[in-house]
Amino acid sequence: EAGVVQSPRYKIIEKKQPVAFWCNPISGHNTLYWYRQNLGQGPELLIRYENEEAVDDSQLPKDRFSAERLKGVDSTLKIQPAELGDSAVYLCASSSNMGRSNTGELFFGEGSRLTVL
Amino acid sequence: SQQGEEDPQALSIQEGENATMNCSYKTSINNLQWYRQNSGRGLVHLILIRSNEREKHSGRLRVTLDTSKKSSSLLITASRAADTASYFCATASGSARQLTFGSGTQLTVLP
Numbered sequence: 001e002a003g004v005v006q007s008p009r010y011k012i013i014e015k016k017q018p019v020a021f022w023c024n025p026i027s028g029h030n031t032l033y034w035y036r037q038n039l040g041q042g043p044e045l046l047i048r049y050e051n052e053e054a055v056d057d058s059q060l061p062k063d064r065f066s067a068e069r070l071k072g073v074d075s076t077l078k079i080q081p082a083e084l085g086d087s088a089v090y091l092c093a094s095s096s097n098m099g100r101s102n103t104g105e106l107f108f109g110e111g112s113r114l115t116v117l
Numbered sequence: 118s119q120q121g122e123e124d125p126q127a128l129s130i131q132e133g134e135n136a137t138m139n140c141s142y143k144t145s146i147n148n149l150q151w152y153r154q155n156s157g158r159g160l161v162h163l164i165l166i167r168s169n170e171r172e173k174h175s176g177r178l179r180v181t182l183d184t185s186k187k188s189s190s191l192l193i194t195a196s197r198a199a200d201t202a203s204y205f206c207a208t209a210s211g212s213a214r215q216l217t218f219g220s221g222t223q224l225t226v227l228p
Binding site for chain 2: 041043107108
């Protein structure tokens with residue numbers, strides 16, 4: 001079974017440029033997460049989707065970040081315009097909660113490393 | 118914000134020794150999970166312990182949970198060079214289906 005697929009793996013852009021990251025979760029996983037991980041830190045949640053609905057985007061900087069999950073499968077995270085402080089690894093994860101109220105195991109992609117110059 | 122704090126931040130041991138990492142958290146939880154991250158890679162789930170459990174084993178891993186102290190520990194026995202990685206605890210709280218991660222422990226196992 002294929003895991004969570006992310007692209008691109010690496011992206012280098014100049015500040016003020018736009019950038020987009022793509023994520024394909026594990027087939028059948030209804031919950032999708034975007035996390036940001038700064039160097040030497042743990043992942044921090046940006047947005048969580050239940051199917052196609054964004055149910056927790058409180059940590060998403062909405063002035064420059066946007067995300068979508070069309071048809072409840074693939075998802076795209078966009079930054080426009082990028083700032084120097086956006087340099088980080090952007091991790092996508094998915095899970096299948098199967099109706100459980102608690103959070104089970106998350107499956108992570110390899111991440112997209114963004115460098116803003 | 119990060120719910121958990123791992124201790125120590127970095128740990129260096131010899132192959133064959135045991136490694137113990139600790140995690141403290143702030144609010145009540147439904148479960149606590151440990152993940153491993155190799156350099157430049159994504160996180161991989163290791164083990165999940167529920168709030169009503171006190172200890173759990175998986176291969177060379179042993180996890181304990183003390184909800185009264187809001188803390189957990191991860192023990193890796195007979196460590197190997199391949200165990201070199203960052204280890205993160207993550208807590209699931211309330212009804213929200215999300216995990217809040219700590220800042221991690223960087224483990225180096227010397228051959």
